[in-house]
Amino acid sequence: MIKASGVHRTFGGVSVLKGVDLAVSAGELVTLSGPSGSGKTALLSLLCGFDFPDSGSVLPGPASWSACAVLPQSLGLASELTLEENVALPLRLAGREVTGVSELLAELGIGSLGARYPAQVSFGQQQRAALARAVVAKPAALLADEPTAHLDAASAVAAVRLLRRVADDGTAVLIATHHDAVHEVADRVLLLADGKVRG
Numbered sequence: 357m358i359k360a361s362g363v364h365r366t367f368g369g370v371s372v373l374k375g376v377d378l379a380v381s382a383g384e385l386v387t388l389s390g391p392s393g394s395g396k397t398a399l400l401s402l403l404c405g406f407d408f409p410d411s412g413s414v415l416p417g418p419a420s421w422s423a424c425a426v427l428p429q430s431l432g433l434a435s436e437l438t439l440e441e442n443v444a445l446p447l448r449l450a451g452r453e454v455t456g457v458s459e460l461l462a463e464l465g466i467g468s469l470g471a472r473y474p475a476q477v478s479f480g481q482q483q484r485a486a487l488a489r490a491v492v493a494k495p496a497a498l499l500a501d502e503p504t505a506h507l508d509a510a511s512a513v514a515a516v517r518l519l520r521r522v523a524d525d526g527t528a529v530l531i532a533t534h535h536d537a538v539h540e541v542a543d544r545v546l547l548l549a550d551g552k553v554r555g
């Protein structure tokens with residue numbers, strides 16, 4: 357479950373989020389649209405506990421990869437680990453068997469790059485590895501910020517198909533995106549504008 361109730365957040369005296377309410381249930385894929393600078397990234401940061409609201413409450417907040425996986429715009433891959441090791445990380449941290457890593461990389465078209473380090477692949481390839489890392493542990497919640505922003509059309513199709521399947525398998529998925537291809541597979545499309553969520 358992903359939830360925001362009455363969330364307010366001000367940066368440097370500018371009120372960006374002015375009472376945001378939203379809820380995403382297990383098995384639901386919800387997209388968040390809104391103009392550049394409307395606060396989509398700020399809201400995802402609050403929901404995953406990277407930041408804290410001035411008032412109001414959020415779920416899940418700070419959590420493990422298995423409870424809430426995050427695909428930030430900056431990706432956050434560990435530079436000292438190969439792509440394969442990055443993707444395996446949530447499973448290792450949870451003490452779980454490492455399985456499904458090469459299948460995910462292959463599904464996203466980067467099956468031959470698993471032994472490379474992030475600096476040795478393109479940003480779009482890094483983005484696909486970060487997506488694989490976000491879904492590998494079948495998290496209860498998944499927050500993705502512009503997950504197709506750096507992908508070509510074919511790679512974006514594979515990414516969108518994977519995100520939809522993850523939701524169908526029971527994860528609550530919230531995606532900030534400008535891409536129609538992602539909105540098209542959503543159960544609901546929300547709009548963040550003037551500091552509030554509608555839709």
Ligand SMILES: Nc1ncnc2c1ncn2[C@@H]1O[C@H](COP(=O)(O)OP(=O)(O)OP(=O)(O)O)[C@@H](O)[C@H]1O
Nearest residue numbers: 367368372390391392393394395396397398399532
């Ligand atoms: N840590 C911060 N410190 C100061 N201002 C911030 C901070 N985080 C966000 N902001 C401001 O909050 C507003 C919303 O930014 P945010 O990145 O959330 O927008 P966005 O909707 O994700 O935009 P985009 O679609 O371009 O990614 C912007 O005006 C931004 O400058």
